[in-house]
Amino acid sequence: xxxxxxxxxxxxxxxxxxxxxxxxxxxxxxxxxxxxxxxxxxxxxxxxxxxxxxxxxxxxxxxxxxxxxxxxxxxxxxxxxxxxxxxxxxxxxxxxxxxxxxxxxxxxxxxxxxxxxxxxxxxxxxxxxxxxxxxxxxxxxxxxxxxxxxxxxxxxxxxxxxxxxxxxxxxxxxxxxxxxxxxxxxxxxxxxxxxxxxxxxxxxxxxxxxxxxxxxx
Amino acid sequence: xxxxxxxxxxxxxxxxxxxxxxxxxxxxxxxxxxxxxxxxxxxxxxxxxxxxxxxxxxxxxxxxxxxxxxxxxxxxxxxxxxxxxxxxxxxxxxxxxxxxxxxxxxxxxxxxxxxxxxxxxxxxxxxxxxxxxxxxxxxxxxxxxxxxxxxxxxxxxxxxxxxxxxxxxxxxxxxxxxxxxxxxxxxxxxxxxxxxxxxxxxxxxxxxxxxxxxxxxxxxxxxxxxx
Numbered sequence: 001x002x003x004x005x006x007x008x009x010x011x012x013x014x015x016x017x018x019x020x021x022x023x024x025x026x027x028x029x030x031x032x033x034x035x036x037x038x039x040x041x042x043x044x045x046x047x048x049x050x051x052x053x054x055x056x057x058x059x060x061x062x063x064x065x066x067x068x069x070x071x072x073x074x075x076x077x078x079x080x081x082x083x084x085x086x087x088x089x090x091x092x093x094x095x096x097x098x099x100x101x102x103x104x105x106x107x108x109x110x111x112x113x114x115x116x117x118x119x120x121x122x123x124x125x126x127x128x129x130x131x132x133x134x135x136x137x138x139x140x141x142x143x144x145x146x147x148x149x150x151x152x153x154x155x156x157x158x159x160x161x162x163x164x165x166x167x168x169x170x171x172x173x174x175x176x177x178x179x180x181x182x183x184x185x186x187x188x189x190x191x192x193x194x195x196x197x198x199x200x201x202x203x204x205x206x207x208x209x210x211x212x213x214x215x216x217x
Numbered sequence: 218x219x220x221x222x223x224x225x226x227x228x229x230x231x232x233x234x235x236x237x238x239x240x241x242x243x244x245x246x247x248x249x250x251x252x253x254x255x256x257x258x259x260x261x262x263x264x265x266x267x268x269x270x271x272x273x274x275x276x277x278x279x280x281x282x283x284x285x286x287x288x289x290x291x292x293x294x295x296x297x298x299x300x301x302x303x304x305x306x307x308x309x310x311x312x313x314x315x316x317x318x319x320x321x322x323x324x325x326x327x328x329x330x331x332x333x334x335x336x337x338x339x340x341x342x343x344x345x346x347x348x349x350x351x352x353x354x355x356x357x358x359x360x361x362x363x364x365x366x367x368x369x370x371x372x373x374x375x376x377x378x379x380x381x382x383x384x385x386x387x388x389x390x391x392x393x394x395x396x397x398x399x400x401x402x403x404x405x406x407x408x409x410x411x412x413x414x415x416x417x418x419x420x421x422x423x424x425x426x427x428x429x430x431x432x433x434x435x436x437x438x439x440x441x442x443x444x
Contacts, residue, residue, distance in 0.1 A: 058416040060377040062391055066408035074220040074405060149283065156285035160384050168288050181295035189284045189292060196283035 001183060005174055009184070012170030013191045019083065019155045019166060020195075023090040024148060030091060031098025036128075038103040049099065056096035061154055065089040065161040082165075086158035094151055101147060105140040106132060142207035149196045149203070156192075167191055227406045230397045237390035238414055244307070244389055245376040245422070248314035252375070253368075255315060256322020257357070263323065264330050274323065281320035287381050289313055294385045310379075310387040318375050325367050329360030362434045369426040376422050377415060390414060 037049035056064070068089040072080045109132050117127040159169030171188035175181050263274045281289065290313040297304060304312070333356050341355040361368070383392030391411065398407050 055416070058377075058419040059412045060380040060391070060415060062380045062383075063408055063411045063415060066404065067412065070405040070408065153283075153285040156287040157381065159287070160381070168285065168291070171288070172291065175291070175295060179299060181292060181299050185288055185292035185296065189280075189288050192284045192288060193280065197279065200279070200283055 001180075001187070005178075006187075008170050008174060009167065009187055009191065012165065012167035012188070013195070015164065015166035015170075016152065016155050016192075017195070019086055019090065019158060019164065020148070020152045022083075022087045023094055023151050023155070026087065026091040027094035027098055027151070030095035031102060034095055034099025035102035035106060038099055039106050041124075053096045053100055056093055057100075061089065061093050061157050062160060064093055065157060068092070069162050082158070082162045085162050086155070086164045089162075090151065090154060090158070093154070094147070097147060097150070098144070101143050102136070102140055105136040105143070108139055109135045138210065142203050142210060145199055145203040145206060149199050152195050152199075153192065222406060223401075223403055224406050224410070226401045227397060227403050227410055230400070233393050233397060234390065234410065234414060237388070237393035238418060240307075240387075240393070241376065241379050241389040241391075241418065242421075244311055244314065244379050244382070244387070245372070247311050248318055248375060248379070249372050251311070251315045252318035252322055255319035257326055257361075259319060259323035260326035260330060261352075261357070263327055278320045278323050281317055282324070286313070286317050286378055287384060289317055290382060290385050306386050306388075310382040310385065310389075313382065313385075314375065314379065318371070321371050322368065325364045325371060326360060328367075329362075329364035330356055332363055333360055365426075365430055365434065369423065369430075372426065373419050373422050376418060380415075390418075 034049055034052065037045050038053070040046050040049070065086065069080060069085040072085070113131055113135065114127065117131040122130065155166055156168040158164040159166055159172070163169070167188050171184045175184045178184070259274045259278070262270050263278075266274070290310070293313045293316070294306075294309045297309065337355050337359075338351060341351045346355070379387070379389050380391035383389060383395070386392070394407050394411055398404050401407070
């Protein structure tokens, strides 16, 4: 492997990082909305949010990628940039998972906290923003970091239908011209590992700390 | 929007979709079965094996869980053919899935094993059960019963990610739909049909796991209650 080829791989890793960060930002916002709708006091809203989650979680990311790649064409957009389509698909998918993860976190805040906030005369909005969400945030950090690992891994799928040039796409291109799969896919795997493993470790550490804090309380 | 939807020409390929769905289910079945066995063995090794084995299994689990399935399958399938090992594509694809799902199963089952109360083991020993009996009936079975919902979700996800193996040439539902797209040029409609079929398949897999659970875990308790 010469320097140019290695640079090409690193370029791919940069594409992976970019797509992961964009996804995390947008999916975070959409996922928060889904989670809040999921705990809404209105039954139809709750049901709508839960059907959204089931609709998204019941289909592979590849199919979502295809829909997001060809769908905008129907609305009159002539060419869809690969990064746009990939971010859209990953955002939709991750928002469903974040919605479900964060709903669990919101609901796991002790019941008495909800009641106490109500007794203090807080409005619904105040109760959510000032009492429940800050506590839910602490519980939510470990699984959120854990899911970020999934996002990084899922970006690899953007190379298939959409052809977004990220790490696994570039590794495949290099392999196609050199036929050294162990070398290039091994290097790609190592780069993915370098991105994901620190987050996995961090997530586990956060979880342990949270468990210790809760055990002491 | 003045796009004319044409589902008819896509749906006229229904035998292909059906065949693909069958292949997807078949791949998922073998991968689930073999992956479960591998995962449980790894979980046992990781929680009560010698230190070197624990480290080995730990390394395997971390490597698999921190790299994407796509790269794993490229590595395995293109790699094997580069050293002259020519497996049928289905065997290679299922092998890649098994290696992947084994690591996830291992982590889930290990969490179940760790949740078994020590008192249970002491009680079993007092009753004079042999170590094998203790492991099978007091540790493994209740552990798997506890994590059964998590395993179900993981295996539904496994069914969905078989679609990734189309990238290395597996002719499952997603792979076979490529030829429909090539014949009809109705890409969007094909993806909508795929969405519906995959939704139905994940419902089916969930139902099968629920039914299986009803038969296997007869004394099923509510989750979270004392075992």
